[in-house]
Amino acid sequence: MRHVIIIGSGPAGYTAAIYAARANLEPLVVASSVEAGGELMNTTEVENFPGFPEGIQGPDLMAKMQAQAERFGAEVLYDDVVSLELDGPVKKVTLGSGKVHEAASIIYATGSAYRKLGLEGEERLSGRGVSWCATCDGFFFRERTIAVVGGGDSAMEEANFLTKFASKVYVIHRKDSLRASKIMQERAFANPKIEFIWNSEVADILGDEAVNGLRLRSTVDGSERDLEIEGLFVAIGNDPRTHLVHDKLELTSQGTIWVDGRSSRTSVEGVFAAGDVIDPTYRQAITAAGSGTVAALDVEHFLAGRGEAGEPAVADSPIEGLPDAAVV
Numbered sequence: 222m223r224h225v226i227i228i229g230s231g232p233a234g235y236t237a238a239i240y241a242a243r244a245n246l247e248p249l250v251v252a253s254s255v256e257a258g259g260e261l262m263n264t265t266e267v268e269n270f271p272g273f274p275e276g277i278q279g280p281d282l283m284a285k286m287q288a289q290a291e292r293f294g295a296e297v298l299y300d301d302v303v304s305l306e307l308d309g310p311v312k313k314v315t316l317g318s319g320k321v322h323e324a325a326s327i328i329y330a331t332g333s334a335y336r337k338l339g340l341e342g343e344e345r346l347s348g349r350g351v352s353w354c355a356t357c358d359g360f361f362f363r364e365r366t367i368a369v370v371g372g373g374d375s376a377m378e379e380a381n382f383l384t385k386f387a388s389k390v391y392v393i394h395r396k397d398s399l400r401a402s403k404i405m406q407e408r409a410f411a412n413p414k415i416e417f418i419w420n421s422e423v424a425d426i427l428g429d430e431a432v433n434g435l436r437l438r439s440t441v442d443g444s445e446r447d448l449e450i451e452g453l454f455v456a457i458g459n460d461p462r463t464h465l466v467h468d469k470l471e472l473t474s475q476g477t478i479w480v481d482g483r484s485s486r487t488s489v490e491g492v493f494a495a496g497d498v499i500d501p502t503y504r505q506a507i508t509a510a511g512s513g514t515v516a517a518l519d520v521e522h523f524l525a526g527r528g529e530a531g532e533p534a535v536a537d538s539p540i541e542g543l544p545d546a547a548v549v
C-alpha cells in the first residue's frame with residue numbers, strides 16, 4: 222500500500238508530489254492519459270509565475286515541475302482514474318487500465334474543465350470550427366475571420382494569441398466591460414485585429430459540416446443578428462472537475478470541494494484536495510502550487526499521526542558546486 226496517491230498533474234498535483242517525495246512518501250501521481258500537465262499545457266507564455274522574469278511556456282513549466290517531482294522519487298502514471306473508494310483507512314484508486322492502487326491517503330488535484338456554452342452546435346461542430354484551445358487549434362485559422370467568446374483573462378489571452386494566425390478576431394462579451402485584468406484588456410484593446418462586440422451572447426452556432434457563422438443575441442434588447450465567422454473559441458471559464466467525488470466528498474455551493482478552513486482536509490479522513498478543484502476565486506498556477514504544498518504537508522501530518530511519516534529526502538543530483546546534503 223502507498224502512503225499517498227496524488228490524482229492530477231497540474232501545478233497543484235506536481236507541487237504536492239515534490240513535497241511528498243521530499244518527505245520520503247514515495248507518491249504515485251496519476252497524471253491522466255490525455256490531459257497530463259493540466260491547463261497550462263494549453264497556455265503559451267506564462268508571465269506571472271515567480272522565478273521566470275522572461276516568462277516561460279506553459280508546457281515547459283509543467284515539464285520542469287514533473288522533472289522536479291521525479292527527481293525526488295515521485296512515480297508518474299499516464300492513466301485515468303475511473304473510480305475511487307475513499308471510506309476507511311485504505312483508499313482504493315481504480316485506473317482505466319483496470320489496475321487498482323491502494324493508499325493511506327489521497328490528494329485530489331484534478332483542476333477544472335473548460336466551461337461550455339451549452340448550445341447544440343457546440344458539440345456537433347467541435348473540432349470543425351469550435352475549439353476551447355487557441356494554442357492547440359489556432360494554426361488552422363490562418364487568414365480567417367474568427368470569434369472568441371468571453372470577457373476574462375482567458376478570452377483576452379486567446380484573442381491576442383489568435384491574431385498571430387487569423388486576419389480578424391471578434392471578441393463577443395455579454396456585458397459592456399471586461400472581467401479581465403487591466404494589462405490583458407489593454408493589450409487586446411491595442412490590437413488592431415481585435416474588434417469587440419459588447420452586450421451580446423451567442424444564441425446559435427451556424428454551419429452544417431463546419432462553422433460558418435454565429436447568431437448573436439443582444440443582452441440589452443434581445444435583438445438577433447448573424448455574424449460570418451469560420452471559427453469560434455470558447456473561453457468562458459472553467460468548472461471544478463469533481464465528477465469522481467460528487468457523492469463521496471462534501472462540495473461547496475460553488476461546486477468546489479469543501480476543505481476545512483485554510484487546510485486541504487476534505488470531509489473524508491485521509492482525503493485531501495488542492496488547486497482549482499477547491500478554489501472558486503483565485504485559480505492561478507502559483508496559488509494552485511501553494512495549495513499543493515498545503516496538501517502535501519497535511520498528508521505528512523496525517524500520516525505522522527498514524528505513525529507513517531517518512532524521513533527528509535536527499536536530492537539525487539544536488540545543486541552544482543555544493544556538496545551532497547540533506548535538502549531542507
Ligand code: NDP
Pocket residue numbers: 268269336337338370371372373374375376378395396399400401422456457458459502503504505
Ligand atoms: P473567468 O471566470 O475569469 O471569466 C469568464 C468570462 O466568461 C467572464 O467574462 C464571463 O462573463 C464569461 N462567461 C461565463 N459564462 C458565460 C456564458 N455562459 N456565456 C457567455 N459568457 C460567459 O475565467 P477565465 O478562464 O478567463 O479565467 C480564470 C482564471 O484564470 C482567472 O483568475 C484569470 O485571472 C486566470 N487567468 C490568468 C491568465 C493570465 O494571467 N495570463 C490567463 C488566463 C486565465 P461575466 O464577466 O459576465 O461573468
